[in-house]
Each structure stands twice: as structure tokens, then as C-alpha cells.
Amino acid sequence: MTDDRLIIAGIEFQSRLWVGTGKYKDFAETKKAIEVSGTDVVTVSVRRVNIIDKSKENLLDYIDPKKYKILPNTAGCYTAKDAIRTAMLAAEAGITKLVKLEVIGDDRTLFPDNEATLEAARVLVKEGLIVLPYTSDDPIMAKKLVDIGCPAVMPLAAPIGSGLGIRNPYNIRIIMETAKVPIIVDAGVGTASDVALAMELGCDAVLLNTAIAGAKDPIAMAEAMKYGVLGGRLAYKAGRIPKKLYATASSPLEGMIGN
Amino acid sequence: MNNMIITLNGEKKEVHDGISITGLLEFLKIQHQRVAVELNMEVVRKDKFDVTAIHEGDSLEVVSFMAGGVDRGPELTIQGSR
Numbered sequence A: 001m002t003d004d005r006l007i008i009a010g011i012e013f014q015s016r017l018w019v020g021t022g023k024y025k026d027f028a029e030t031k032k033a034i035e036v037s038g039t040d041v042v043t044v045s046v047r048r049v050n051i052i053d054k055s056k057e058n059l060l061d062y063i064d065p066k067k068y069k070i071l072p073n074t075a076g077c078y079t080a081k082d083a084i085r086t087a088m089l090a091a092e093a094g095i096t097k098l099v100k101l102e103v104i105g106d107d108r109t110l111f112p113d114n115e116a117t118l119e120a121a122r123v124l125v126k127e128g129l130i131v132l133p134y135t136s137d138d139p140i141m142a143k144k145l146v147d148i149g150c151p152a153v154m155p156l157a158a159p160i161g162s163g164l165g166i167r168n169p170y171n172i173r174i175i176m177e178t179a180k181v182p183i184i185v186d187a188g189v190g191t192a193s194d195v196a197l198a199m200e201l202g203c204d205a206v207l208l209n210t211a212i213a214g215a216k217d218p219i220a221m222a223e224a225m226k227y228g229v230l231g232g233r234l235a236y237k238a239g240r241i242p243k244k245l246y247a248t249a250s251s252p253l254e255g256m257i258g259n
Numbered sequence B: 001m002n003n004m005i006i007t008l009n010g011e012k013k014e015v016h017d018g019i020s021i022t023g024l025l026e027f028l029k030i031q032h033q034r035v036a037v038e039l040n041m042e043v044v045r046k047d048k049f050d051v052t053a054i055h056e057g058d059s060l061e062v063v064s065f066m067a068g069g070v071d072r073g074p075e076l077t078i079q080g081s082r
Helices: A027-037 A080-092 A114-126 A139-147 A169-179 A192-201 A218-238 B021-027
Strands: A006-008 A011-013 A017-019 A041-048 A069-072 A098-101 A130-135 A184-186 A205-208 B003-008 B011-016 B036-039 B042-044 B059-067
Touching: A017 A027, A017 A218, A027 A218, A041 A080, A041 A205, A069 A080, A069 A098, A080 A098, A080 A114, A080 B036, A080 B042, A080 B059, A098 A114, A114 A130, A114 A139, A130 A139, A139 A169, A169 A192, A192 A205, A192 A218, A205 A218, B011 B021, B021 B036, B021 B059
Parallel strands: A017 A041, A017 A205, A041 A069, A098 A130, A184 A205, B003 B059
Antiparallel strands: A006 A011, A041 B059, B003 B011, B036 B042, B036 B059
């Protein structure tokens, strides 16, 4: 696996498990979970600085941008305009040109507004950002995002935070075949087998947050996810046997007693 | 020096008239390195913080990287427990 690198827009990623930073008990737990997961990519949101209470600790005091690739997201944006503003601010903060573009279409499902996502992506690509868009598991949409210059696409497995796992593996397969860029499954995975499945399908990486942060023991789950990704990736590279309806004996029949 | 009212992160705030963005961040004791600033809906480049003056009625957003993303969980638990 030494030469199994993931490269997007010239950036080399060491880990195929990318993690979010939300919903943890505190920054210490966030830091520990991230360390144990073995990731080198963490997503962060872009929010107003607390003017009143500046004593609050900053996430970046715990997550060193020199050690981890910071992937700002536009989570919580419901319009292309807000997502563009947020992404431009993230880029100007000066740490990275990467952005995980999310334009949410509905607050109950948190499904993406694909039309607005495409509109925002078009603008941000022109502005020189490296746009990694969160999208539904729609091969046509993925292709459109690639055509306008997104160097990877991030289809959802299931609704954000749902833990339902990959609901449509066939669509994910089709996206991989048609988009021809790295595919990062984003959102909706619940446990290690879900990420292993994503990797076995041939996805390039998995981004998750709630599945670790919301687990009873987030640190242990971070480790489980690490091995889920590694196992799934190795199995994909190894090439699994085809599924068959009937048995195939493992032991030779020659030399059996009584013949 | 006269004071003026601006809108800062959605709240009214009284500051010195004509203060620069750098001056404002210093006044607020906010580290420059990790923030980005939008003045009247336009992103201001960091190298322009010193020379960009703020005027009466201006609207500013000062943002930084924070934990997470969306903080709503699912309402329906299908499998597993908390």
C-alpha cells in the first residue's frame, strides 16, 4: 500500500479517512479522536468570532494546521450566495484554498440543493478555490460538477448524521465510473462496516463526523473507523471473489478415503 | 476622536470614527492570523486590513474556523442507541 496515494488537485492525502470536528464533548476529546483515527484531513466550519467572550478556546489551538489539512466547509448555508460568501471568507483566512462546498436544500433531511451547489461551485472554481462538493448520490450531478472543474466529488451515503450507511451502492459505483475523479463518500455512515463497504466499492476516501463523535466511546470508534477504511481499501485492491449461488469446495476431492 | 455605530457580526457596536480593520481587530483583541473579514458583503484581503477604513453604518463580519458543521441529529433512531 506504499504507492496507494490519494492526490486531489496536486495535494497528497495520507489518509483515506477524513473526519469532522463537530458534536464532540470538548476540544480535548476532538483532538484525541482525530489522533486515534489516523487522519490527516479535518473539516471545520466558518463562523462568526465571538466578540464578547474571547476567552473561549479556539479549535485551531488543538488541531495544528501544520499537522493536518484543514478543510473548511460551508455547512449551514442554504443558498448559493451564502455558500460563496462563506467559502471566500474561508479562503481568505489564509490556511487553504480547499473548500468542502455544501448548499443545504432542506433542514429535515439536510439533502443538498444540487442546483445551488452547481451554481456556487462554478463561481468558486473561477475564483481559484479547490472545490470539493457535497452532492446527492446522483451520477449526472457528479458529472456536471466535474465538468465545471471540481477535482473530486463527495456524494452522500445517506442523510447527514443518519448513520444509515450507503443506501445506494450502485449509484456510487456508477458515479465512480462516470465522474473519473476521486470520489469521497460524505455523510451518513454509521459504523466501521459502512466505511469498509465504501472503500470496497472503490471509493477514494470517506468523510464522517457523527459516526465517531456520536458513538458511546468516540475514541474507540475513531480507531474502528481507521481499520474499517484500511481493511476496505486493502480488500478493494486485492480484488474480491465473485458472489455465486452455490458452493465451491475448498478442499480437493482426490485422495478421499473410501473411493 | 468621534465615535460611530457599525454593525459587527450582526450586533451594533460603537467604535472610533474612521478606524481601520487592523485597528478594529486590535481594539477587539482578536488575532489577525486566523480570521477573515467581510466589509459590506465584500471579502477584504488581509493585506488591505491596514488601509481599509470603516465608516458609520458599515456592516462587518469577522469569522474564523470553528468546530463542526451542522449540529442537528436525526429524530428517528432506527438502529443502535445513545
